[in-house]
Amino acid sequence: MKIFLMVLLAIDMLAVIVVMLVGAIGLVDANRSGRTSNMLMRLRVGLQAVAIGLVVLLMMTGR
Numbered sequence: 139m140k141i142f143l144m145v146l147l148a149i150d151m152l153a154v155i156v157v158m159l160v161g162a163i164g165l166v167d168a169n170r171s172g173r174t175s176n177m178l179m180r181l182r183v184g185l186q187a188v189a190i191g192l193v194v195l196l197m198m199t200g201r
Contacts (some may be wrong), residue, residue, distance in 0.1 A: 147192040157182045
């Protein structure tokens with residue numbers, strides 16, 4: 139169970155990094171709408187919330 143949660147956490151952390159990079163690249167693009175940037179920000183916050191939940195679960199299963 140613990141290894142499964144660690145793998146999920148690693149995948150989630152990579153997803154957060156990808157969304158952050160796409161958002162940062164989007165800041166340079168003048169054609170990108172504010173709606174897209176807002177959607178990416180919401181997605182990033184959601185992924186970070188999932189990561190926090192996984193860390194909490196890992197801490198609970200650690201003992």
